[in-house]
Amino acid sequence: MIQILRRSISAAVRTGAVVPTGVMALTVALAASASPASAQTQAEYDTQIRQLMNHPAVRAAMEHIEETDDQTMADLRELTQIPAPPFMEEERGRAFLAKLQEIGVDSAWVDEVGNVIGLRRGTGDGEVLALAGHLDTVFPPETDVTIRESGDTLFAPGIADDTRGLATILAVLRAMNEANVRTDGDVLFIGNVGEEGLGDLRGVKHLFREGGPRIDTFISVDGTSSSGITHMGLGSHRYRVTFIGPGGHSWGAFGLPNPAHAMGRAIRYFQDGADPYVRNAPFRTSYNVGRIGGGTSVNSVPFESWMEIDMRSEGVETLNDVDAILQGAIRRAVAEENDIRTRGEPLTVDVDMIGDRPSGEIAEDHPFVQRAAAVTRALGMEPSFGRSSTDSNIPISMDIPAITIGGGGQGFGAHSLDEWFRNEDGPTGVQRVMLVVLSQVGVTQAS
Ligand SMILES: [Zn+2]
Numbered sequence: 083m084i085q086i087l088r089r090s091i092s093a094a095v096r097t098g099a100v101v102p103t104g105v106m107a108l109t110v111a112l113a114a115s116a117s118p119a120s121a122q123t124q125a126e127y128d129t130q131i132r133q134l135m136n137h138p139a140v141r142a143a144m145e146h147i148e149e150t151d152d153q154t155m156a157d158l159r160e161l162t163q164i165p166a167p168p169f170m171e172e173e174r175g176r177a178f179l180a181k182l183q184e185i186g187v188d189s190a191w192v193d194e195v196g197n198v199i200g201l202r203r204g205t206g207d208g209e210v211l212a213l214a215g216h217l218d219t220v221f222p223p224e225t226d227v228t229i230r231e232s233g234d235t236l237f238a239p240g241i242a243d244d245t246r247g248l249a250t251i252l253a254v255l256r257a258m259n260e261a262n263v264r265t266d267g268d269v270l271f272i273g274n275v276g277e278e279g280l281g282d283l284r285g286v287k288h289l290f291r292e293g294g295p296r297i298d299t300f301i302s303v304d305g306t307s308s309s310g311i312t313h314m315g316l317g318s319h320r321y322r323v324t325f326i327g328p329g330g331h332s333w334g335a336f337g338l339p340n341p342a343h344a345m346g347r348a349i350r351y352f353q354d355g356a357d358p359y360v361r362n363a364p365f366r367t368s369y370n371v372g373r374i375g376g377g378t379s380v381n382s383v384p385f386e387s388w389m390e391i392d393m394r395s396e397g398v399e400t401l402n403d404v405d406a407i408l409q410g411a412i413r414r415a416v417a418e419e420n421d422i423r424t425r426g427e428p429l430t431v432d433v434d435m436i437g438d439r440p441s442g443e444i445a446e447d448h449p450f451v452q453r454a455a456a457v458t459r460a461l462g463m464e465p466s467f468g469r470s471s472t473d474s475n476i477p478i479s480m481d482i483p484a485i486t487i488g489g490g491g492q493g494f495g496a497h498s499l500d501e502w503f504r505n506e507d508g509p510t511g512v513q514r515v516m517l518v519v520l521s522q523v524g525v526t527q528a529s
Pocket residue numbers: 216243244277304305
């Protein structure tokens with residue numbers, strides 16, 4: 083209510099409002115709204131998006147997306163059946179690169195970590211937008227990625243997350259080229275590596291490295307949702323902690339410091355500290371000891387015990403606080419286990435950070451988020467705003483406007499062998515992605 087009130091007041095005091103009619107006026111209006119000082123009402127964003135959709139080249143591109151839906155589905159089938167396990171994305175990346183080149187970009191390359199990047203130049207010096215889908219899946223190399231069909235449902239691991247994103251990005255490029263949509267800003271069409279699991283967003287981290295390509299706005303196309311807009315990152319830290327001791331016979335060498343016992347203490351102290359903290363934390367926060375292992379037999383003092391831990395928070399500081407609780411618990415557990423030993427060398431511990439995804443958010447009233455919402459409404463859907471752990475975490479944490487949106491259609495069972503995709507209103511999702519891109523980089527002229 084407060085927000086709506088503020089918006090109507092700002093609309094009322096606005097002076098000299100110009101309703102843009104021509105194409106050039108549209109470009110100017112879009113560029114001007116990039117400044118947070120010129121806060122606009124929802125109705126104004128809606129008007130801009132309607133004007134964008136009435137632009138002849140944009141209208142032609144939207145039609146093209148519907149007419150070439152078979153091609154989009156063919157891309158989806160082909161790419162889905164090229165395995166892309168974590169850290170093994172090269173083959174799918176090569177296929178994606180070939181498709182970018184075939185459809186047509188000004189230049190295309192593969193960077194040092196395996197991100198595939200195609201540059202489509204704009205006409206002026208507008209901002210640079212990156213449109214990215216992730217090449218990798220969660221599935222190991224031996225997984226059968228053959229598509230099984232049942233009616234209009236396509237079953238295959240990775241088909242929705244995120245092969246659909248890749249197919250959607252290709253469809254957007256194809257439609258923009260076919261309809262000769264000219265943009266002010268450059269668009270980078272990207273298939274990036276390392277989104278899933280231990281990939282730890284390494285592809286996008288590399289894109290946003292110091293000295294990397296200029297990117298002013300970032301869109302990750304991930305999954306299928308045609309109405310969701312993820313503009314907040316969910317931060318996470320992951321660790322593999324290994325307790326190391328001399329190891330020996332459970333009877334003959336009794337009294338050695340025991341890595342498993344130390345680990346047990348560490349888990350206990352971690353939870354003792356984390357539980358009350360999380361209950362009262364200002365941001366939703368979680369922690370999990372997900373895997374434990376080690377030891378060689380029931381009658382041996384282990385020489386090594388290990389555990390893997392995941393912690394997440396909507397807040398940067400709260401995530402750091404839970405992390406500090408873990409580190410303290412580990413130090414205390416090792417010290418205590420070493421104190422009670424009666425023989426042998428003391429335990430040591432390796433704390434290996436295996437995941438680091440920063441948190442943060444782009445304000446819901448940011449023009450980029452609001453344009454995405456207006457596009458969603460213009461296509462007849464109600465936008466929903468959310469928080470998630472996606473490739474956008476990286477730019478969001480750097481205060482670079484970034485959102486994650488779906489590539490259209492229906493999908494279910496991400497990260498499971500029963501994952502499926504159904505092409506229900508798929509083209510609408512593709513149109514939505516394209517319109518969000520165009521609303522941000524500005525359309526300059528018709529063919
Ligand atoms: Zn994904």
